Structure formats: C-alpha cells, structure tokens
Amino acid sequence: MKLTADLHVHTFLSSCARADALPENYLKRCPEEGITTVCFTDHFWDEGIPGASGWYRPQNLAHVMRLREPIPPEYEGIRVLYGAETEFIGSRMSQTEGGIVGISPQTAKNFSFVLIPANHFHMKGYTIPASVTDASDIRLWMIDNFNEAARVSLGVPTGIAHPFEPMGFDKAVAPAIFEAITDDDYRGCFSLAAAEDKSIELNHSVLDSPFYEEYVRIFSIARDCGCVFHTASDAHTPASFSRHDSMARFAERCGITPDRFLSIK
Secondary structure, three states, X not given: OOOOEEEEEOOOOOOOOOOOOOHHHHHHHHHHHOOOEEEEEEEOOOOOOOXXXXXXXXXXXXXXXXXXXXXXXXXXXXXXXXXXXXXXXXXXXXXXXXXXXXXXXXXXXXXXXXXXXXXXXXXXXXXXXXXXXXXXXHHHHHHHHHHHHHOOOOOOOEEEEOOOOXXXXXXXXXXXXXXXXXXXXXHHHHHHHHHOOEEEEEEHHHHHOOXXXXXXXXXXXXXXXXXXXXXXXXXXXXXXXXXXXXXXXXXXXXXXXXXXXXXXX
C-alpha cells in the first residue's frame, strides 16, 4: 500500500515549528515521499472564541491565512490544502458543557480540514490540572475528552489528532495509562467517532514509540469500529516530512486498507 496524502503538517506559522518549515520546502520533498496531497495545519485559535492561552492568542485567523498568498492550490502536480490544528479543552477543565473547541463553525469554513487534539496534556494547567498524575484518572480524562471532541460539529471534514498518545506524561506512567484503557473503552470511543464522521489520525510518532504494538491494538479496534483514517507526519520541519512508507506498513499491520482513508473533495 502507498500513502499519498499527509494531512497534518506545520509551517513556520506554528510557534513550535522550525524556521525552515516553509511550504515550498515540504512540497519539494513530496515526489520522493510519494505524496500528492498535503494539508498545512498550523496551530490555531479563533479570536472569536474566549479562552485562548498566551501561546495561542497570536495564532489567529489573520496569522494562518498569510500562508495562502504564495502557494497555489496545485503546485507541480501536488494538491495543496489549508487546514488548522485547533485546541480542545474538555468539560472537566473548562467547566463548560461539551468542552471548548478553539474554532467556530463559521470560521471553520475557511479551512478544508480541521484537526482537534483531545490530549494536549503537556499544557499543564490549561488542558489538564498538573495534579492529575494517576493512570486511572488520566484514563478518564482521555476518554471523556475524546468523546467530547468527537461530538464537535464544525461542518467541515474533521479529524482527531494523535488519539490516545499520552502527551505530557513520562515513560514511567505511560505503560499504566495504556493498561488502564480497556478494549471496550476504545470501542466506545471509536464507535462514536465513526458515527460522528471524525477521521482518526495515524501519526508518525507511533513509528518510534516504545508502545508501537499497543498502537497496533488501538488502531485495529478503530478499524473494526468502522472509522476512517488520515496520515500525519505532524512535521514541524521538512526533515520530519518522511517515513510515509513506514506508516503505510503500520497501517497494513492494523489491517487498514486504502479505501478506509479520508478523501477531502
């Protein structure tokens, strides 16, 4: 199987990306990677939504729209899409029913694809209290955030970024987190995602993860639940825009066939 789309790529407009993360530098690498569709998905918070952190506040609509000026929608045979990776603060943290997503349906119309991360738990005190350290508690946060994010309706194709990656928790506690989340937990989450038409992300971070086999288990369950998927290098520099063939082999290990990948019109 060949993967021809990468739908999670950061440019220099993301505050955490490298200065060389220019669209043209990624596009030059596409032929060698076999990629014919790229979606640039910089970090984004809609200025019309209250609750932006100091880090998110500058990454507003005017900021991310700057990317569209120099790059045409077709670049030497490569389809170029413009998306966004917004933020999600679940109800446990926000005390708001259903949680807070950092983009409105109206603003989402500016994008071909929106990514919602339900587990940016490295943002202690913003997406999760720093006091949450027990694996059984983290399990509840992960499940509840995922389910709330899956229910968000934006009116455009939407994916769940790097699902169930224990971001913000070190390798000492991560095994206990994976052990705490049962197959039935995953089935409940992915069945909801499938019913809500949310694409599940196959993030390249799994390739070097010590929990590679655990991710095979997770995404195999998502496959059985009827989910669609998208591939994500999650590159923050062109040097990380790579290993799409390895990701294709991972997808094959999970039994995910080419017809199960998201197609954005």
